[in-house]
Amino acid sequence: MQREPTPQLLDADAAQAPWVCVTLDRVRGSAPREQGACMLVGATQTRGSIGGGHLEYQAIATARRLRANWTTGAAAEPHLEHHALGPALGQCCGGHVALRYTLAASGTLPRPEPLFHLQLFGAGHVGRALVCALRPLPCLVDWIDEREQEFPPDAFSNHDTAAGSASLRVLAVDAPEAEITTAPPGAFYLVMTHSHDLDFRLGEAILRRDDIGWFGLIGSATKRARFVRRWHERGVSDQALQRLVCPVGIPGIVGKAPEVIAASVAAQLLRVASPRSVCNSD
Numbered sequence: 001m002q003r004e005p006t007p008q009l010l011d012a013d014a015a016q017a018p019w020v021c022v023t024l025d026r027v028r029g030s031a032p033r034e035q036g037a038c039m040l041v042g043a044t045q046t047r048g049s050i051g052g053g054h055l056e057y058q059a060i061a062t063a064r065r066l067r068a069n070w071t072t073g074a075a076a077e078p079h080l081e082h083h084a085l086g087p088a089l090g091q092c093c094g095g096h097v098a099l100r101y102t103l104a105a106s107g108t109l110p111r112p113e114p115l116f117h118l119q120l121f122g123a124g125h126v127g128r129a130l131v132c133a134l135r136p137l138p139c140l141v142d143w144i145d146e147r148e149q150e151f152p153p154d155a156f157s158n159h160d161t162a163a164g165s166a167s168l169r170v171l172a173v174d175a176p177e178a179e180i181t182t183a184p185p186g187a188f189y190l191v192m193t194h195s196h197d198l199d200f201r202l203g204e205a206i207l208r209r210d211d212i213g214w215f216g217l218i219g220s221a222t223k224r225a226r227f228v229r230r231w232h233e234r235g236v237s238d239q240a241l242q243r244l245v246c247p248v249g250i251p252g253i254v255g256k257a258p259e260v261i262a263a264s265v266a267a268q269l270l271r272v273a274s275p276r277s278v279c280n281s282d
Contacts, residue, residue, distance in 0.1 A: 016042025018071060019104035020063040024050055029095030031085060036112070040104055041067065048109045050099070053091050055083060059099055066101050076103040112138045114167070115273040116213065119183050121176055121202055122192035123150040126218065129262035130190075131155075134166045137270070141168050144179050145193070148172035177205045185211040188269065190248070192218035204231055207240040214272050216248040216265070 023038040024031070032051025039048035039056070041063035050056050062081065070076040079101040085093040116139050120127060123145035134141055145151065155170045171179060176198065183189070189206045191199050199217060206215050217224070224246040231241060249264035250271075 013107040016045050016107060018042075018067065019107050020067050020070075021102050021104040022050055022059045022063050023100045023102070024097055025080065025100035026098040027095065028097075029085075030093040031095040031097050032091070032093060038109065040107060040109060042107065043067075047107065054089050055085065055091060055097070058083075058089070062099075063101055070103060078102045114138050114140045116140070116188045116269060117184055117186075118142070118188040118190060118269065119144060119179060120190050120192075121145070121198075122194065122218075123147065123155075124192065124194055125258040126192050126261050126265075128152060129258040130265055131166075131168065133259075133262045133266040134269075135168070137166055137266070139166050139269075139273075141166050142171060142179065142183070143168060144171045144173060144176050146172070146174060146176060146198075147194070177201055180205045180209070183209075186213040188212075188214040188216075188272070190216045190218075190265070190269075196223070200227055200230065203227060203244070204234065204236060207231060207236050207243065210240075212243060214269070215243055215245060216268070217244060217246040218248055218261075219246050221247065 019040045019042050021038055021040055024033055024035050027033075027035040032053060032055065033049070037048075037050055039046055039050050039059075041060050046060060050059060062079075066079055081099045081101070083089055083097050083099065085091045085095050085097065115137065118134075118139060119142045120130065121144050123143065127143070127145070131141065131143060143151070143155070151170055151172065155168075173179060176193075180189070180202070189202075189212060191202045191206070193199055193202070199219070203215070203217055206212060217227070219227075224244065227246075228241055228244065232238070245268075248268065249261060250267050253260065253264040255261075
């Protein structure tokens, strides 16, 4: 469920309008954000980011100059600027970007394409922590558990609608295995339920699909070995079993607190979904 904007938010938007949208129209070489990233510039506020640093500072100044011209009667024609990300701009990425300035229809940022579609099985401590870690990220999450009471009180209604945030679908169902057949090709799966028997059944159903993007199972190396042996006995192919990731998380991160595991797994999902490294902002 999406929450309607409050009168205070609507008033704040009106005070900032009109907004100017600044978009990374083209990117060549290393840059602080990817092509298509954008930000909105209002009278005194900004939303989103094109990467920070002096590039963004200069872009805000340009957007406010254009905004002033457009609000005093000048034709609101798109404006394009090219910037080399070198010493002259105070940044050292070394790439080149083109910024496009347009009049925005509203103060709402467009949603980026999701990085991945995840079916997350389990609403226990780690599952809840992981959903919190994924909330700010552009992804689709189906959060699935048999036990409706295990979901946080706001899980069914308090979804973040900000651009770039996760789209969360909460499913309290009697047969979690049935949801696996509804996932699109290339989906990610993460199994961390309260029951080893349920983990086993879910894992087998996932491994029998030949189009999974990634499959992670929470647990130890011992759990992995036991499950792999049983799945093999049940006819799951060696090729399918090679896709299993267990334990989950980035190697080398110490700590078993739910929040630590969640941060490590969220980083792992991002690494799988975004294999190419980019220049960080600022």
